[in-house]
Amino acid sequence: MHPLIVHFPVSLLCIALLLEVVGWFRKSTELRAGITALVWIGAISSVVAAALGLVLVNQEDYGGDTVTIHQWAGLATMLLAIAAVVALRAKRLGVYRGLLIGAVAGVSLAGHYGALLTHGEDYLTSVLPKDTDFAAPTSGQTQFTFASASTNQPLTDKQVEDLNLEVRSILAHNCYSCHSATKTKGELRLDKKELVLKGGKNGVVLKPGHPEDSELMRRITLPISHKEAMPTKGKRLSEKEVALLSFWIQQGAPWPSGAEKSIYRVAALAPRLPAIPSAPAQLTNPIDRFVHQYFQQNKLGWKKVVDDRTYMRRVYLDVIGLLPTPEEIQAFQADTRQDKRVILVQDLLGRNEAYAQHWLTFWNDALRNDYSGTGYITGGRYDITKWLYASLKKNKPYNWFVRELISPNKESQGFIKGIKWRGTINSSQRTEMQAAQNVSQVLLGLNLKCASCHDSFISDWKLDDAYAFANIFADTTLEINRCDKPTGIKAGRRLLFKELGEISVDASTEKRLRELADFLVQPKDGRLYRTLVNRIWAQLMGRGIIEPVDVMDNQPWSQDLLDWLAYDFVQNGYDIKKLMATILTSRTYQLLSVGIKDADMLTAPTFVFQGMVRRRLTAEQFADAVSLAFNPVYPDTAVVEMLPKTIRKEMPFPRASLVKNDRFQTALGRPNRETVSTSRTSQANLLQALELTNGTTFNEALKQGALRWKTAYPSSGRLVTELYRKALGRNPLPGEAAVAQKIVGANPSVEGIQDLVWAIALHPEFQLIY
Structure with missing residues (x-):
């Protein structure tokens, strides 16, 4: 009777307050009789609800802070509702309205904590769309995949552990709302080994080795309409979950001895150095040897590596964020040295200024650093731009990089200072x-x-x-x-x-x-270095070894590869560039890229690694590519003033990473950086299409560039060829050349040139990293 008394009559207090507000705005008393009746019914109901609640709490074995808060909030609601009736009768409307507001606040608070007790802590979030970054397992979808219940072989220790964790995941998401420390119906708790085996006030609930004689199995397999069916409130376990619980009991209800382990996967903290697997002689890079082992386990073969032009464009964009010039591509293709790709990588990693200007984007996102926005006007936020740029330019060892962020100097304090929000x-x-x-x-x-x-x-x-x-x-x-x-x-x-x-x-x-x-920063903090390695891998390969990159307790597609890279990173002096060189010179990085139609597949448990994931240029890469291939998107004055003026001399044009965010970059995915952002979507959207079609920044750059190109290349044939070479690193195909010349006209017009560049800039070959 307690929920019945609470759910309808006490909620009449809320309706009474609503009508009170309506009457006050309308300056009318025509609703007074109805409001008075609602307040009286609500007050009386609150008394009955409080009394029944006291009976219920002593009958149902509730416990913990939640029930205490619910109980006192209910009693406070009752007192406020009674006081509101007294004030109303005394015609002290100001006092009455204040008390009525308090009663509604009280019933809302009591209702919230009552729902926590009745339906569990996820009573709100369980019906909302799941957060793909941090979603927990739901009913019918356990976090682990237990191999097979059909074998008659004894379970290994690892299988016992996995089985137990699956079972506890099922219990946590279906049973803890009624049978845990917060609420213990029937004196039964299912959150501890000894308490599960002990049972409740009606005796034991499971008989190890005999699921057919276990009360737990009987209850979860009863028809949903049966009064003893469990779980209650309309929830039902899936067939898979029922079968797994039965198998667990049949195996003796194993529960690993020692300390309670999490129902969630918890990654190891300590570093680990796995042995490098054997592989064909041509696979000399350790990454390739681990990947070769993975391919064998998943019955995959090695694909071809990309050609020189594709590799050069890929590695240029990944290391310095710029397109290679046509002359650089031509020279690289003509180079006959066997190790020319290794030499190219070392050369790019040695371009310290361009490297810092590109990777500033990644670290600005991650460290919540920007050049304007919330907090800067009021002095409640500090930028770390000078420190960050200098750190990247000199390739500061990562342990010192982290040390200076956490125990900061004046220039690096902005990361842990946070934003002092106004109000x-x-x-x-x-x-x-x-x-x-x-x-x-x-x-x-x-x-x-x-x-x-x-x-x-x-x-x-x-x-x-x-x-x-x-x-x-x-x-x-x-x-x-x-x-x-x-x-x-x-x-x-x-x-x-x-x-x-x-x-x-x-x-x-x-x-x-x-x-x-x-x-x-201790070497024994393997988690710190696995996290960094995984982030760098994700930036270069389009998908982390673990995804999402902020959930390092998730299962990696190759634990050995992740552990080896992190261990090697520490042994090599915490050198991010050396880590990148190892990845960039691997055959794995050079494989043909893989297209993913559905972005959710990247975080799916069934993901199988086959090579670099094809991805779209970031906002900054796209702006810089347009600037280098056609015309600068930003004027010289756009570079932020907080950086030394010498940086402007180091740049061929204003790099997008060094200008304040604007509508153009926002549309292309640059975040506002008021919170940490460690990944960007690679999917095109309507906002991007509208900005690229009608946006002022982009189209003004095209217009100004068209004027320059018209002067420099008066003939359509040469103009088209140079545009393709600058933008795509190749000559146009015959069909492309014919269409392009038709667009620009025999005597190239500004409008025609602008249209052609716009078409090239939106072409997948320009927008994607293949």
Whole structure:
């Protein structure tokens, strides 16, 4: 009766408030009689609901903070509703309206926590579209794939572990809302080994080795209409889940001894050096040997490598973000040296200025660094552009790069300072929590955003973990806020991974940050270096070894390759350019690219690696390609003033990475960088099409360029040939030349040249990295 009394009559208080607002705006009293009746019914119902709630909490074995908050919110609602009736009868309308607002707020809060108790912590998120970056397993889709239940062979230790984790995943997403520490119906808990085996007030629920005699199996296989069917509230386990639970019990309900393991995959922290597999003699690069082993396991063969022109364009765009000139392509194609591709890579990595100007885009996205926007006007945000550019230009070792971000100097402090938002913000957005979230996401590949508000629904990270980590960045100890409500509890100060060390709790903030930096960059922090290696691989190959790149606990398509690259990265002095050289000179990188029609396939558990994923130029690469091949998109004055003026002399034209964001780059996918952005979509969209068709920045650049090209190339034949060579690195085919000359006309016009360049710029061969 408690839910019945709550769900309808008490909600009448909300309707009463709505009508009160309507009557107030209309300056009318015609609704007064109805409002009075609603308030009286709601107040009486709140008393009954509170009484029944007290009975229910003692009958249903509820426990934990959630039920306490729900209980007191319900009692507060009752008192406020009664007080509202008294004030209404006394005709003190101002007081009455204030009390009615309080009663509605109280019933809303009580309703929220009641829903948490009744339907579980995901009662809202479970019906929303899933976050593809951090989605948890849902009913019917377990996180692990247990090989086969049909063999009669004894299970290996690994199979036992995987089976147990699958079972616990099923229990977590279907049973914990009623049978856990928060709510323990029938005195039964299913979240601990000893409690599962103990059973509830009606006895044991499973008999190891005998699913047919286990009460658990009987309950989950009853018809949905049966009063004893489980789970309740209309949920049903899938056939696969039922079969897996039955198989688990049949195997003796194994539960690995020792500490409880997560129902989520938790990646190893320590570094690991796997043996390099054997492979054909021509595969000398260790990457290729690991990939060869992977191809054999997946019954795949090696595809052809790309030709010289395609490889040169690919590696130019990946290393310095620019197109090669026609002369450079011609010279490279004529080069007969066997190691010319290795030489090319070393040459490009040695172009320090161009390298820094290109990779500034990647790190600006990841480190939330921009040149304008929220926080800069009010002084609540600091840019790190000078420091970042200098670090990239001299190829600063990654351990020092990280150290200077976390224990910063004046030029690098902007990353952990966060944005001081104007006005009232919630507790999960305060600068110390932003620092914790950003460091964990960018450097460690894990999500603390959910755990900054409440215990995470998608990982094992708890609210206390997030606050303890945020406290390392805080000058005073933060009070834990759950769903933006103060708890009165102070969090400690500790690392997310205790194996890395212990922070000096009472030390100054400056000292704590030095300790944090020292702990994180240790060689034994394999997670830091796997995260970096995976990000670089994703940038160069179109898809990380682990996807999404911010969820490093996900399963990699090759654990050995990831571990070897991270270990080798540390042994080679934390040198990002050496890491890139290893990847760029591998046969794996040189394979024909793979087209992906559905972007969701990149993050699907069934993904099979076959080579570099074909991808679209970034906003900055596209702008620079147009600038180099045809006409500068931005004027010289567009380069941000915060960088030394000498940088302008290092550039052939204003690089897009060094100008403030505008509508053109926004349309092509450049983020606003108010939050961390570690990946960009490679899919074309309507906004891009509209901007490329009608946008002022792009089309003005084409118009100005057409004027210059018309003067330089008065004949259509030469003009068309040079445009193709500049933009695509090749001469036009006969059919292309004929169509292009028709577009520009026998005597090239500005409009014709502009139309032709526009068509070339939108051609897949120009827009994609093949």
